[in-house]
Amino acid sequence: MADLPGHFDRPVHIAVIGGTGLGKIDGYTPVAAINPETPWGLPSSPIQILEHNGVPIAFLARHGLHHQFAPHEVPARANIAALRHIGVRTIIAFSAVGSLQEEIKPQDFVVPDQVIDRTKGVRPFTFFEGGVVGHVGFADPFDGGLADIVRSCASHMDGEGVVLHPKGTIICMEGPQFSTRAESNMYRSWGGSVINMSVLPEAKLAREAEIAYQMICMSTDYDCWHSSEDVDVAMVIRNMEANGRNAKRLVGAVLDQLSKQEHSNLVLAKHWEGASSGAVKFMTKPAGRNPEAMQKVEYLFPGFWKD
Numbered sequence: 001m002a003d004l005p006g007h008f009d010r011p012v013h014i015a016v017i018g019g020t021g022l023g024k025i026d027g028y029t030p031v032a033a034i035n036p037e038t039p040w041g042l043p044s045s046p047i048q049i050l051e052h053n054g055v056p057i058a059f060l061a062r063h064g065l066h067h068q069f070a071p072h073e074v075p076a077r078a079n080i081a082a083l084r085h086i087g088v089r090t091i092i093a094f095s096a097v098g099s100l101q102e103e104i105k106p107q108d109f110v111v112p113d114q115v116i117d118r119t120k121g122v123r124p125f126t127f128f129e130g131g132v133v134g135h136v137g138f139a140d141p142f143d144g145g146l147a148d149i150v151r152s153c154a155s156h157m158d159g160e161g162v163v164l165h166p167k168g169t170i171i172c173m174e175g176p177q178f179s180t181r182a183e184s185n186m187y188r189s190w191g192g193s194v195i196n197m198s199v200l201p202e203a204k205l206a207r208e209a210e211i212a213y214q215m216i217c218m219s220t221d222y223d224c225w226h227s228s229e230d231v232d233v234a235m236v237i238r239n240m241e242a243n244g245r246n247a248k249r250l251v252g253a254v255l256d257q258l259s260k261q262e263h264s265n266l267v268l269a270k271h272w273e274g275a276s277s278g279a280v281k282f283m284t285k286p287a288g289r290n291p292e293a294m295q296k297v298e299y300l301f302p303g304f305w306k307d
């Protein structure tokens with residue numbers, strides 16, 4: 001990465017965020033590595049710009065190049081702000097998850113459509129604070145259009161009996177310790193399908209930044225509710241080796257779809273445009289606005305405060 005240019009002069013509309021065991025995606029030509037300093041600090045890692053059939057794609061390693069950020073330490077605001085700033089309007093985010101359901105086997109993938117928040121308030125989770133208040137809708141935390149595209153690529157998954165489950169509820173726990181058996185059973189009773197430590201605040205911040213966001217969950221273990229071996233990191237990493245191959249196949253197919261002209265409005269997240277301005281502009285009256293907080297919002301949305 002060191003010998004790549006540190007700038008890229010075209011907007012990059014699509015990003016892939018890689019998580020545990022997916023610190024890079026092979027098979028693409030790296031053309032730049034950029035490290036924008038945002039009002040919320042630096043992203044987890046330099047953002048690699050890769051070319052896919054002439055289309056630039058940003059790749060960001062959620063836990064850093066050396067997996068040095070614990071889930072609660074991931075600078076999610078800097079990550080999302082940096083991506084937004086370079087032009088990203090669509091994020092496909094990968095995550096290693098535990099399964100809460102028998103039919104979601106290790107090495108299966110899930111395209112979640114719902115989230116239950118079990119983080120503990122220790123992670124910064126909004127761009128809108130400190131003198132600028134905003135409340136965006138989050139009833140459906142993922143982007144339905146992106147989810148449909150991922151589902152349509154299911155046939156690209158490889159392996160005996162491996163399934164891409166088209167929907168599911170993801171529990172986002174605080175971690176970094178795994179759940180107790182009582183918690184794991186409680187999440188099952190809530191209807192949870194899979195569990196991780198990373199979807200929040202990432203998905204909330206993407207919504208605030210008017211970015212279309214879809215997570216792809218890669219099952220690495222049955223969480224400890226299951227009578228098989230209890231989850232540990234070795235188990236996660238073992239299954240991630242197989243999952244990495246399918247992640248690469250799936251991401252290639254998804255990027256091929258997203259590169260098509262017919263999906264250009266989806267990729268540009270036209271349907272999320274104005275979601276935040278509507279939520280932010282009218283809440284805090286001008287007399288109560290803090291100029292520093294306003295400037296931070298301006299980083300996300302240049303020209304936001306004009307008119």
Ligand SMILES: CSC[C@H]1O[C@H](OP(=O)(O)O)[C@H](O)[C@@H]1O
Nearest residue numbers: 019020071095096196197198236
């Ligand atoms: C090493 S298992 C727990 C760890 O794995 C997942 O990471 P990511 O979502 O970035 O793939 C999970 O969320 C936890 O952070």
Ligand SMILES: Nc1ncnc2[nH]cnc12
Nearest residue numbers: 096097098195196197223
């Ligand atoms: N069982 C589990 N709980 C939380 N996060 C995970 N990531 C992978 N497996 C997990």
